[in-house]
Amino acid sequence: MPAKLSVNLNAVAMLRNRRDLPWPSVADLGRIALKAGAHGLTVHPRPDQRHIRFSDLPVLRALIDDEFPSAEFNIEGYPSEDFLQLCEKTEPEQVTLVPDDPSQATSDHGFDFRAQGDMLKPIVARLKAGGMRVSLFADGDGDGEAVKLAKATGADRIELYTGPYGGCYDAPEKAKVMLDLLGRTADAAHAEGLGVNAGHDLTVANLPALARRLPHLAEVSIGHGLTADALEFGMAETVRRFRRACGEQV
Incomplete structure (x- = not known):
C-alpha cells in the first residue's frame, strides 16, 4: 500500500505571518489539500509561534472533524509540558x-x-x-540497536529524518548511500513491529526511490518542498503530484 501523504502547513503559516493579515489562510489551504486527496495535515507549533499559531489548532481540528472525518491531524514538537497539554487539548490522531x-x-x-x-x-x-498514536523522530543511519530502544519506549512508529537524503538532490551517488541507510533503519523498525513514517526535504523527484526502498512506509509528512511546488502548480495539483510520487494511482 502506498505511503499516505500528510501536508505540513508550517510554510503556509510562515508566509501568512509576514503580515498582520489573515491570508494565505492555513485552514483554506488545508481544505484544498484534503479535497485533493491528502490523508492528513501536519503542524509544528513552536513556542514562539513563528509559523503555526496555537490559535490555528482548534480551527484545523474542526476542519478535519467537520469536513474530512477520515483524515488525520498530526502535531509534532518537543515534548515540553506546554506542548503535551496542547496535544491533550487538541487530541490529534498522531x-x-x-x-x-x-x-x-x-x-x-x-x-x-x-x-x-x-x-x-x-x-x-x-x-x-489519551488515545493518540505516538511517532518518534529518528535518524535514518542504519542503527538497528537504536531502533530497538525506540521500540522499548512504547512508541507506535518512528519518523525517519530524511534531511541528509533530501540534501543529495545534486549528488545521486551519495543519495544512494543515504537511501540504503534509511532502508536499513526502516527494515529494522519493521522487524521490531514499529510503523515507519518519513519526513524532511522530500520532493516529487526523490520520493519514488524512497517509496520503492521502504515498501512498508506508512506516511510521509511534507511541507517545504510541497509548498514550493504549490506556488508553481497550485495546492491541489501539487498534492496529486506528491500522491503519485508515493505510488498512488491518481
Whole structure:
C-alpha cells in the first residue's frame, strides 16, 4: 500500500505571518489539500509561534472533524509540558515527538534513544493514554540497536529524518548511500513491529526511490518542498503530484 501523504502547513503559516493579515489562510489551504486527496495535515507549533499559531489548532481540528472525518491531524514538537497539554487539548490522531531545541529553525536530527529513551517512556505512555498514536523522530543511519530502544519506549512508529537524503538532490551517488541507510533503519523498525513514517526535504523527484526502498512506509509528512511546488502548480495539483510520487494511482 502506498505511503499516505500528510501536508505540513508550517510554510503556509510562515508566509501568512509576514503580515498582520489573515491570508494565505492555513485552514483554506488545508481544505484544498484534503479535497485533493491528502490523508492528513501536519503542524509544528513552536513556542514562539513563528509559523503555526496555537490559535490555528482548534480551527484545523474542526476542519478535519467537520469536513474530512477520515483524515488525520498530526502535531509534532518537543515534548515540553506546554506542548503535551496542547496535544491533550487538541487530541490529534498522531503526535510526532522531536528532540530539537525550540529555537532551532527546523528539526535536523533524531532522538538519541540510548540517552533519552527513559525520558521518553512516560511521555509516550501519557500520550497513548489519551488515545493518540505516538511517532518518534529518528535518524535514518542504519542503527538497528537504536531502533530497538525506540521500540522499548512504547512508541507506535518512528519518523525517519530524511534531511541528509533530501540534501543529495545534486549528488545521486551519495543519495544512494543515504537511501540504503534509511532502508536499513526502516527494515529494522519493521522487524521490531514499529510503523515507519518519513519526513524532511522530500520532493516529487526523490520520493519514488524512497517509496520503492521502504515498501512498508506508512506516511510521509511534507511541507517545504510541497509548498514550493504549490506556488508553481497550485495546492491541489501539487498534492496529486506528491500522491503519485508515493505510488498512488491518481
